[in-house]
Amino acid sequence: MALISLKNVSVSFPIYGAGSASLKKTLAASVTGGRFGKETGVNVVQALHDINLELKSGDRLGLLGHNGAGKSTLLRTLAGVYEPSAGDFVRQGTVASLIDPSLGIEPDASGIENIMLRGLVMGMSRKQVEGLTAEICEFSGLGEYVNMPVRTYSTGMLMRLAFSISTSVQADILLMDEWLSVGDAEFTEKAEKRMKDVVSKSGILVLASHSPELIARECNKVVRLEHGRLVEH
Amino acid sequence: MSQAHSNLHRSAWADWWEGTRRTDIWWTLAWFDIVLRYRRSMLGPLWLTLSMGAMIAGMGPLYSSLFGTNLSKFFPHLTLGLIFWGLFSAMVTEGCNAFIGSAHYLKQGYFPISLFVWRSMSRNLIQFLHQIVLYIPVALWAGISLSWSALLVIPAFLLLLINAHAIGLVLGLVCTRFRDVTQIVTSLMQMLMFLTPVFWMPESLPGRARYILWNPFAQMLDLLRTPLMGGTATLHSWLGILGWTAGSLVIATLLFAKYRRRVVYWL
Numbered sequence: 001m002a003l004i005s006l007k008n009v010s011v012s013f014p015i016y017g018a019g020s021a022s023l024k025k026t027l028a029a030s031v032t033g034g035r036f037g038k039e040t041g042v043n044v045v046q047a048l049h050d051i052n053l054e055l056k057s058g059d060r061l062g063l064l065g066h067n068g069a070g071k072s073t074l075l076r077t078l079a080g081v082y083e084p085s086a087g088d089f090v091r092q093g094t095v096a097s098l099i100d101p102s103l104g105i106e107p108d109a110s111g112i113e114n115i116m117l118r119g120l121v122m123g124m125s126r127k128q129v130e131g132l133t134a135e136i137c138e139f140s141g142l143g144e145y146v147n148m149p150v151r152t153y154s155t156g157m158l159m160r161l162a163f164s165i166s167t168s169v170q171a172d173i174l175l176m177d178e179w180l181s182v183g184d185a186e187f188t189e190k191a192e193k194r195m196k197d198v199v200s201k202s203g204i205l206v207l208a209s210h211s212p213e214l215i216a217r218e219c220n221k222v223v224r225l226e227h228g229r230l231v232e233h
Numbered sequence: 234m235s236q237a238h239s240n241l242h243r244s245a246w247a248d249w250w251e252g253t254r255r256t257d258i259w260w261t262l263a264w265f266d267i268v269l270r271y272r273r274s275m276l277g278p279l280w281l282t283l284s285m286g287a288m289i290a291g292m293g294p295l296y297s298s299l300f301g302t303n304l305s306k307f308f309p310h311l312t313l314g315l316i317f318w319g320l321f322s323a324m325v326t327e328g329c330n331a332f333i334g335s336a337h338y339l340k341q342g343y344f345p346i347s348l349f350v351w352r353s354m355s356r357n358l359i360q361f362l363h364q365i366v367l368y369i370p371v372a373l374w375a376g377i378s379l380s381w382s383a384l385l386v387i388p389a390f391l392l393l394l395i396n397a398h399a400i401g402l403v404l405g406l407v408c409t410r411f412r413d414v415t416q417i418v419t420s421l422m423q424m425l426m427f428l429t430p431v432f433w434m435p436e437s438l439p440g441r442a443r444y445i446l447w448n449p450f451a452q453m454l455d456l457l458r459t460p461l462m463g464g465t466a467t468l469h470s471w472l473g474i475l476g477w478t479a480g481s482l483v484i485a486t487l488l489f490a491k492y493r494r495r496v497v498y499w500l
Contacts, residue, residue, distance in 0.1 A: 014499075016499070076340070079342050080343030081339070081343065081497055082498065083239060083242065087238075088238045089238065089239040091240060091241060092240075103341055104337050104338055104341070106269060108269045108272050113265065120257060120258045120262075121338055121341075121342075
């Protein structure tokens with residue numbers, strides 16, 4: 001049973017080592033959308049402000065907003081990276097975060113080894129990863145390359161590997177920053193099918209995107225973030 | 234600011250245990266840290282053994298004549314001194330980077346931070362195991378005979394691990410927040426290497442300089458080295474280390490309880 005509930009949730013970052021607020025930065029703030037404030041001599045960026053959000057199984061939420069509006073921070077808060085600085089946060093169900101699938105790929109390790117590393121970090125046990133490895137290799141279509149160091153891969157191959165690992169587990173809550181689309185025409189088709197499959201099996205989807213068309217296609221709920229605040233769409 | 238509540242919030246103890254019990258994650262990460270570092274070299278991690286061996290073989294004869302100590306007494310002393318110092322120093326300085334070096338994981342999901350301290354500790358332990366084997370030929374050559382009291386090295390090693398974990402948590406947190414501390418710690422450790430009887434014999438200290446042996450690294454070294462050379466560590470070292478352990482545990486608990494979920498904000 002998947003559930004997400006945010007009540008008056010705020011997230012603010014202290015920014016160290018950035019000097020004091022200057023005119024330049026104040027101007028930048030009005031352009032980039034973050035809200036700069038001052039607190040005990042340290043710059044504080046109020047990334048999320050008073051967010052209220054209730055999601056239950058079957059909800060597909062699209063997050064719109066320009067760069068720096070707080071989309072990624074909201075996704076990371078939902079993933080449990082940032083503990084909110086204020087407010088109530090309740091989350092039930094397993095989470096798969098596809099925020100940045102190629103993060104943590106070791107270039108000197110082979111494809112197979114990277115599957116193990118990523119799998120463990122995604123919360124699987126060694127046994128589970130070993131059980132899934134053959135299927136992941138098969139899906140990635142990398143053939144013999146899975147035994148080669150990842151630094152020898154082309155960008156497309158790297159993306160395929162990352163995609164295949166990240167989408168190999170089923171979770172109740174799926175967090176995504178932009179739709180994952182990778183590789184050549186043939187793989188894109190396969191990947192698209194897999195994405196649809198993963199999304200349809202998940203209870204809740206939260207998808208941040210710059211594309212209103214994509215969100216209109218995939219989501220049944222839409223919110224817009226502006227300067228870290230939720231604006232109904 | 235109003236109080237924040239989250240059902241992801243675990244008690245500090247549960248959070249620590251959650252990171253600790255996932256041995257498969259931290260051990261694999263540590264193993265890959267070592268394997269990947271030496272992947273493209275022919276001898277691989279054996280370089281750890283070789284470079285330490287070269288250092289000991291080079292320094293042993295010179296320093297034993299400088300200090301005027303018998304080589305069969307000085308060689309085992311120096312070997313264990315350098316190898317254990319390498320472990321201490323790696324645990325302290327790499328503890329500073331425990332969280333900074335794992336930022337890409339921490340920013341992706343909810344990880345109990347104790348996991349990354351275990352990762353850095355096990356990496357240092359793997360390194361240590363590659364070096365401690367050097368002591369076997371040295372001990373045989375020097376004709377060291379061990380009694381049952383050598384087993385005291387086991388509780389001593391446990392104390393070392395407890396301290397390393399506590400210090401790893403403390404320095405990991407502090408160095409992530411205040412990036413200068415890493416530099417301070419590194420230079421402090423360089424200095425402490427000379428204030429610790431790594432090369433010199435503690436017996437050769439004149440009476441009024443014996444306060445130097447209050448240095449926790451000197452005490453820890455005494456607990457670990459002396460039993461392996463057929464002697465028994467001083468009571469002074471045991472009591473001292475127990476005191477230091479209590480202190481580091483208290484500080485680690487306080488900082489961990491307060492800042493364990495805050496550290497991601499500092500990365």
